[in-house]
Amino acid sequence: MTRLQAPPALQDGRVLARPPSIFTTALTLPEVRWALGALVLFFLGWGLQLGGAPELLWWAAYLACYGVGGWQQALSGLNALREKTLDVDLLMVVAAIAAASIGQVFDGALLIVIFATSGALEVIVTRRTADSVDSLLGLAPEQAELLHEDGSTSTVAGRDLEPGHRIIVRPGERIGGDGTVVEGVSEVDQQAITGESVPVTRGMGDEVLSGTVNGTGTLTVEITRPASESVISRIVTLVEEASGTKAKTQLFIEKVEQRYSLGVVVGTLLVLTVPMLFFAHTFEDALLRAIVFMIVASPCAVVLSTMPPLLASIANAGRHGVLVKSATVMETIGRSSVVAFDKTGTLTEGSPEVSAVEPGAGHGADQVLALAAAVERHSEHPLGRAVVQTATQRGLTLPEVDGFRALPGRGVTGSVSGRTVTVERAERGTSTTGTRVQVRCGDEVIGTILLVDRLRVDAPDAVRAVSRLTGSPAVLLTGDNASTAAAVAQRTGIGTVHHSLMPQDKVGIVDELSARGEHVLVVGDGINDAPALATAGTGVAMGRRGSDLALDTSDVIIVRDELGALENLVRLSRKARRYVIANLTIAATFIVTLVTLDLVATLPLGLAVAGHEGSTVLVALNGARLLRRSAWEG
Missing domain, CATH: 3.40.50.1000 (HAD superfamily/HAD-like)
Known part of the structure; x- marks a missing residue:
């Protein structure tokens, strides 16, 4: 069996790039820094308020939270207005300002923090995906050894390879482009690209893929696709297209945010103007009624109807x-x-294991396994490692081996006590569930070892x-x-x-x-x-x-x-959705009731705030129930 080893560095000394950690990525993004700043200021203001500090201090902290966490939403909303649309971001900022105008600065700051944090998380996910797509291109070697018609070779950039070019791929190197083997035999590890659990034999006429790892045999490969059309490039394109065009699945409230936002604005203007035009109300009375309307109609409770159950579910899932x-x-x-x-790697463990040893006549299973493991001990092939591991677990004594040699595309061989022992991979049969390996002493087949990819329990x-x-x-x-x-x-x-x-x-x-x-x-x-x-x-x-x-x-x-x-996870998501619908029903009931009272009667500001805050607390507490262990377990 061939020796497969994916080196940490490519031939040109370039180490395969890995995307930066999620924390490194997050801290480089301005959206994240603004959200963190808003969160710190919110907790500072809350701490000062609970600690009995002068009102001016905690108000200043909350207002600073407004500025740090809300300016991007305000700018986004204003840009939307220029495009003749109205989104919930602007409405959230206006609602937060309205809440502060009647003394409810804490609630407005909380709303700002929720929206700033949500936006930052979305930016982090988007940036991480982009970084990973970029790092994938590092799988394809930057350089390849080009074979010329006169037999000479030269080093060229991988991106310059064209159909018809021939390249030399030496043992342990990554293949520089998609192509067909025209000379040589080896085993190629294609798991990263195709998901195949064990390396596959590649010889004359077989296709090989860019970025896969060659074994110990030297291959001559004729390029069949330009670098821009290689499998790796197509994977990058597929991921970018899917990430860019995949429709954003919206939360329930986001589906109606445009109409709802417009309705609240129009309603507020009507409540402000109609009483002055037709009922001789003073501007002060009409303004107070309009402020009350905006407070009770603002989507704070609706937003908190949606977010706490989902965030609680995320936290619960994270604990598990x-x-x-x-x-x-x-x-x-x-x-x-x-x-x-x-x-491979999902339903199975992604690594082979010995499932059976079938000795030939006159030989024992332990003898077959020990001889095979003795030779495979010098190989780094996944099948060889599995054979050695099983022999070790069984406590078998492995004899010494002389003259170890890899047989590219076939197996390994060596001398044990003067006898040539060969371990050679057999072709998979149509009815087999794994890979069969023959063990020979000289010309005699002394047994067969069956290896399978271990199924997850x-x-x-x-x-x-x-x-x-x-x-x-x-x-x-x-x-x-x-x-x-x-x-x-x-x-x-x-x-x-x-x-x-x-x-x-x-x-x-x-x-x-x-x-x-x-x-x-x-x-x-x-x-x-x-x-x-x-x-x-x-x-x-x-x-x-x-x-x-x-x-x-x-x-x-x-x-x-x-x-x-x-x-x-699926059960928890369905339960969270039921909680969201229940919360939205509660919030809508409160909003409709309070708005009706404000329109047909005089709703005191204190009662409006109490009703609004009461519904907000109620839905938040209801959503928090999804933090319980029982919510995860069923």
């Missing part, structure tokens, strides 16, 4: 190892009608649970071969299998399901899954094995790779 990136995502998870799983239960919950059979999306995919589907109870997929194929299937009206939830971990994660209604990444691109383009991260958390 699931990171949900926004309130919008938490609301939409519960709408999932079909779940699509990646195989919780995978079958998780698949069944989400299928029951959504009412639709789960779907498998994998780049692996048909027999392996079918075996995993059978063991997990998956109903529909799509195998041998490239990243763009996964996107196509997600698009087909979405076109049929399905809200697709995709679960994956690799670079090859990132386009589908970005395209899906909800993308869920596995946290421990997940690539940077998958983690950053996904909407949800299962930090501890516990697939069983999916069922609880």
Whole structure:
């Protein structure tokens, strides 16, 4: 078996780039700094108020919070006005100012902080995705060794490779472009691109992909696509298109914010002018009534009807190892009608294990395993490591090996006590569920070792649970071969299998399901899954094995790779949505009642504030119930 090693640096000494940490990214963004400043000033003002400090001090802190956290929303609202539209950002600022005008500066500052924080989180997610897309391009080597017709070679930039060019790919190097092998045999690790759990043999006439890792054999590759059309470039394009065109799923209140905002403004103007024009009210009386109207009609309670249940649900999920990136995502998870799983690294562990040792006549299983492990001990191939690990776990004594040699594209060989031992990978049969490795002493086959990609213990239960919950059979999306995919589907109870997929194929299937009206939830971990994660209604990444691109383009991260958390997450989202609807009903009832009283009678300012604040506190406390453990467990 060939020696596969992905070096930390490329041939030209360039280390593969990783996106900066989320904290580093956050602190470089002005939106985040403004939001943090507003939060600090809000807590400063609150602390001064509770501590009995002079009113001037805590008012100054709250007003500074208004300025730091609200200027961007105010500017956004004014820009919208110039475009002849009215959004809820401006209404929030006006409502906060109105609240301060009647002494409720705390409530206005809280509203400003909520909106500033929400906007900052959205900017962080967008920037992280962009950074990860940029870092993906680092998988493709910047340089390649170009082979000329006279047999000489020269180093060229990878971006300059054109169809027809031939490049030399030496052991351990990344392949510089998409092409076809014209000379040599080796095993190529394609897991990052296709999701295949073990390296694949590539020889004359076989296709190889840019950014994949060559084994110990030297390959001559004829380029078939320019760099701009390589698989990596297409993944980048797919992710960027999906991130840019994927419709923003809005919270319930955001769907009607334009009409609601306009209605409040028009209503306030009518309440101000009609009494003066037709009922001889003084300007002071009309202004007070208009202020009362804006306070009781402002969407503070509506916003807090939506956010606390969703934020409480996010916090609850976080305590159980699931990171949900926004309130919008938490609301939409519960709408999932079909779940699509990646195989390698998602339903499986992504690493092979020995499942059976089949000794030949006259030989024992331990003897076969010990001889194979003795030779494989000098190899870094994933299959070899699995054989050695199993032999070690069984406490077998491994004999010494002389003359170890890798057989590119085939296996490994060495001499044990004067006898040549060869461990050679056999082709997968159509009915096998794994990879078979033959062990030979001289010309005699002394046994066969079967290796499979280990299935996650919780995978079958998780698949069944989400299928029951959504009412639709789960779907498998994998780049692996048909027999392996079918075996995993059978063991997990998956109903529909799509195998041998490239990243763009996964996107196509997600698009087909979405076109049929399905809200697709995709679960994956690799670079090859990132386009589908970005395209899906909800993308869920596995946290421990997940690539940077998958983690950053996904909407949800299962930090501890516990697939069983999916069922609880969907249930929690549905429960949060029910709480949101209940809160909106409560808030709407209060608003309608108070507005009616203000229009048909004289609503005292104190009663208006009490009713408004009472509804706000009520819906906030109701939403906080989702912090309880029982909300997660069912």
